[in-house]
Amino acid sequence: MNELVNRLIAEMPTFLFVLVRTGAVLMAAPVFGSVSAPLQLKMGLALVITLILVPFMGYVPMPATLPELAVSVTGEILVGAALGLVVRFVFTGVEFAGQIAGFQMGLGMANVFDPNTSAQVTVLGRLMSLFTLLVFLSINGHLMIIMALEKSFELIPPYGLALTTDFFEGVIHYSRDIFILGVKFAAPVMATLIFSNLALGILARTVPQLNMFVIGFSVTIMAGFFVLGLSLPYMEAKISGVFDELWHRLSYLMKVM
Numbered sequence: 685m686n687e688l689v690n691r692l693i694a695e696m697p698t699f700l701f702v703l704v705r706t707g708a709v710l711m712a713a714p715v716f717g718s719v720s721a722p723l724q725l726k727m728g729l730a731l732v733i734t735l736i737l738v739p740f741m742g743y744v745p746m747p748a749t750l751p752e753l754a755v756s757v758t759g760e761i762l763v764g765a766a767l768g769l770v771v772r773f774v775f776t777g778v779e780f781a782g783q784i785a786g787f788q789m790g791l792g793m794a795n796v797f798d799p800n801t802s803a804q805v806t807v808l809g810r811l812m813s814l815f816t817l818l819v820f821l822s823i824n825g826h827l828m829i830i831m832a833l834e835k836s837f838e839l840i841p842p843y844g845l846a847l848t849t850d851f852f853e854g855v856i857h858y859s860r861d862i863f864i865l866g867v868k869f870a871a872p873v874m875a876t877l878i879f880s881n882l883a884l885g886i887l888a889r890t891v892p893q894l895n896m897f898v899i900g901f902s903v904t905i906m907a908g909f910f911v912l913g914l915s916l917p918y919m920e921a922k923i924s925g926v927f928d929e930l931w932h933r934l935s936y937l938m939k940v941m
Contacts, residue, residue: 698744701760701842703734706833708764713829714775714820717768737834744842759845763941766851767832767934770858771825774926775816777865778919779805782812784870788877789908790901808912812869815916819923828927832934839938850940858933865926869919876911877904 707730710716716726747753786806805813820826880903888896 695738697746698741698842699734699738701744701756702737702741702837703730704757705760705764705836706730706733706737708761709768709829709833710764712765712768713771714768714817715826716829717772733830733833737837741837742841756843760842762847763836763840763845763938764833766855766937766941767836768829770855770933770937771829771930773858773861774865774923774930775813775820777862778816778869778923779809779813780862780866781869782806782809784866785873785908785912788870788874789905791905815919816923819920820927823924823927825927825930828931832931832938835935836938839935840941845941848940851937854933854937854940861926865922868922869915872911872915873908876907880904880907 707727710726710730710733716729747756783806786808789808791806791808881900884896884900884903888894
């Protein structure tokens, strides 16, 4: 009995650091960090993953002082949050594309509440976010997050965090995907609406009796959704490719931490 108690006490630092990093990943990453998921479910999942990983971890001593403990825990939170946020960048980029296309189609006032960001987003932006989520789950992206978490303990053991300029440059570089993906995915809709508005302008000058405000609003929405529907297969392939590349990005960030 005493041996079991001593073993549990010796494993407490390991359990603590693994639990903190796991919780940070689950809170920052898509799917797991969704506000729609109950907090009890997140805590239970973090506990289960921690119990699975702890037996494979080496001995981790307890920090000698409280400030050292605070610094170590903060480091674990930073590692977990960085891994989760890099994945979330892709979701934000595709949602940004929906925001751009929605405004161009005249749906800027049709907003819905996004529980994940606690902000108002356009209907099209929310639709694109859900589309990205389906693609992410279809390629087992949620399992990739757990694999990256397990890999992080090999490359960055507790007390092993050492932030470098390469890490910050990597995060900034990957955050550019928010704007790059947004513009790429919104480009077909934007280009189509530019030509449709040009055609409507010519039609308005040719037939001034037509109520172009009513006609233009309907044509813009229909043309936008038509082109968006044609673009979905391309978007699916592109999003899948970005998610496939995520493993290399996460591995790089873990190596430069």
